[in-house]
Amino acid sequence: MQRKVPRINRFSQLVRSFRVIRLLLWTLWVIYRERRRVVRARERGNYEVQPNIEVLIDVLVAFRQTAIKLGVLMIKLGQFMSTRADLLPERALAVLASLQDEVPPEPFEHVERAIEAEYNKPVKEIFSHIEPTCAAAASLGQVHKAVLAKTGETVAVKVQRPNIDQLVTMDLNSLRFVIWIIRRFVDTNFIDLQGFYREFRRTVYEEIDFVTEAANAKRFKEMFKDDQTVYIPNIYEEYITRRVLVIEWIDGIKLNDYAALDAAKINRLEVASRTVKAYFYQFFEAGFFHADPHPGNIFVKAGSSPDEPVVAFLDFGMVGSITKGMKRSLRDIFIAFITRDAHMMVAALTRLGFIGEGANPLVIEKAIAMILEQYHGVTLGQMREMEMDDIMQDIVNLLYGQPFRIPAQFAFTGRAVGTLVGVSTGLAPTFNFIEVATPYARSFMGLDANSARETMQEVLTQLLENGKVLLSLPRSVESLITRIDSGQMEVKLSNLPNIRGRRGRNANAAGVALAASGGGRIALFFMFLASMGGGIYLTNLHLDAPGWFCLGLAGLTALGTILKR
Structure with missing residues (x-):
């Protein structure tokens, strides 16, 4: 006889909602309060102030303990928060990371x-x-x-789990109510709680x-039907x-069960290589990736040859996608970095969802410009020597007062990459993660031989678009002079002696015309610098053809400057 799952009664719903609201209100308030304190200090010019890590850890430990008792969505919320480096410092995020391994069964x-x-x-x-x-x-x-x-x-x-739909609806309503309360009574322009709710809600409904x-x-x-190194059940x-x-x-050995892998004489370096390559294929080529790559979801399939291990993936509830539009925006970020175009980069970040509602585009653009100035021209070798935590801290310091967020897809990608780095290093300490990633990343960004021409065209287009503004200045100034001279426009100059008469007007017009004739040389000069910089940068990346093309363009603009004289 069929046994129906009993629904949660009204009284139990009210008790749970009260506990969830109390938990969320306190947790989100402390996160908001610490962020506000730091933002206000930095508005006063004090950049030494940091969030109180101990206070954040205490509230998150309490959240974790209560979330385990409440179960379902609160555990999921803790796991989701553990990916949000835009909301919490690294040490605080680590408190929530263990929720994955602490879920009690029904x-x-x-x-x-x-x-x-x-x-x-x-x-x-x-x-x-x-x-x-x-x-x-x-x-x-x-x-x-x-x-x-x-x-x-x-x-x-x-x-x-039982009553999952009912519990998800109840807890999401509680989360939305708490966010409404906080937004209703305090200024939340520098933390995008509404965006956080939308991302979390969408993720949960996809997974259930x-x-x-x-x-x-x-x-x-x-995707992997022709790949003998990967198995999908x-x-x-x-x-x-x-x-x-x-x-x-699927019978097999977990990736972090090193003793069992050694007992089976499995080539651990080959396991690391095949796992990472499978993920980079998902990220950069397929644009569709497994977003929960903890060791419990990846096995070395039983019966594999020790030197030809087959990697099996499990659990496909949490996935991420990189659409054509996202890929285009990511390439725009790359081109913006080459051309040091902060406006273009901010536009691409906005399209990708990194910049939330209420942001000040001018402030963010200025911060991005400072970041580009600081890190432009840094080689890959120099980047390896840098501490990524220091780079991230520089970015956070500049963008802390803005609703700069990490969209769920990119949070998943970051967590996946972080997990893969840990897993591959544990499997084989000599494994070179960057070396395996580089060919996929170059292809994705259009830096391989097949698509370098297309990327170069985009770079040149951007350079030319910037140059058009400068090249149009002489014509614009000439038109302005004509309108002034014909009496169509009146110009009032303050704090200058009043110049009267035809001779004075002609002298001023001649001066402006002289400046206009110099505008063409200025435009060509800037084109020369941009082309020369692009050529040097691209040849350093071993992109000889587009690099020499840029250098040739620099030569032509230099010749144009000489002929202008």
């Missing part, structure tokens, strides 16, 4: 009820055997090993729909529902 009877409610038949008619102890537990669901009654195949059964997860898994299966179509998902069971 009792097995709850799992049985959920399965029977979803398939409308007893569990034994679907699975001839199902393990009562879960193989893995997450914030929104858990996995049990089972055997299909129909075929005898060993499978993994992923089951959502197992039909979407099944579609993700099938897409990954298609099969999905059992007839068992796909919103709340239960049945997929192929």
Whole structure:
């Protein structure tokens, strides 16, 4: 007989909502308060003030403890916050990172009820055997090993936690209410809480729909169908529902189980190389990536050859995408860096969602210009020697008072890369992460041989667009002089002696015309500098053809300057 999952009664809903609101109100208030204190100090010119890390750690430890008791969305919220380097310092983020490993499983009877409610038949008619102890537990669901009654195949059964839809709705409403309270009574221009809510809500609703997860898994299966180094488990179509998902069971060794890998004589350096290459293919070529790459979701498949290990990926509920528009904006950022165009970079960052509502574009543009000035011309070798924490701190110091945020997709990417660096280094300390990443990144940014010409055209277009303004100055000034001389425009000069008569007017017009004739030389001079700088930069990147093209353009503009004389 089918057993229905009981709904949460009204009293329990009220109690939970009160606890969630109290937890969120205190946590978000402390985060906001520390940020406001630092922003106000920096407005007074005191850049030495930093957030009180100990206060933030204390409130986040309390959040973590209560979130584990409340479960479901509060755990998910903590995990989401742990990716937001734009909201919290690194040490504070570390407090929430362990939530991934502290999720308690639901009792097995709850799992049985959920399965029977979803398939409308007893569990034994679907699975001839199902393990009562879960193989893995997450914030929104858990996995049990089972055997299909129909075929005898060993499978993994992923089951959502009871009343997930009801709990998600309740907790999201509580989060939205708390954000409304804070925004209603205090100035939140420098922290985009509304944007944070929208990103979190979208992520959660995508993850609790197992039909979407099944579609993700099938897409990954298609992406890697010709790659013998990567394995994606099969999905059992007839068992796909919103709340239960049945997929192929994978036996293997977790990437961080170094003792087991050594016992099986697996080549750990090759495992690191294949895992990282698989991820960079997802990031830079497919534009669709597995966004939760902790060691529990990546295995070395059982039966693999020690020197040809097969890497298996699991759990496709959390994914990220890099669309064509995002790729274009990322390339615009790269071009803006080459041309030191802060306005172009701010526009690209805005399109990507890094700059929230209420931002002051002029302040951000000025900060970006300072960053470009500081780091422009730094070689890859010099970049390796720099501390990334110091670079990030410089950026944070300049943008702290603005609603500069990290969109979920990029937060996921950052977390994935951070996890991959840790995993690959643990597997093989000699593994060169940058060396593997560079070819993919060059191709993505249009720096490979196939697309260097297209990127060079974009760089030149940007240089020419900047040059057009300077080149148009002589014509604009000449037109202005004509309008003044014909009486169509009146010019009033203050703090200067009053010059009367035809002779005086002609003398002034001649002076302006002289300045206009010099404007062309100034424009060509700036074109020369831009072309020369671009040529030197591109040849340093070993892009000889576009580099010499820029240097040739610099020669032509130099010749033009000489002929102007």
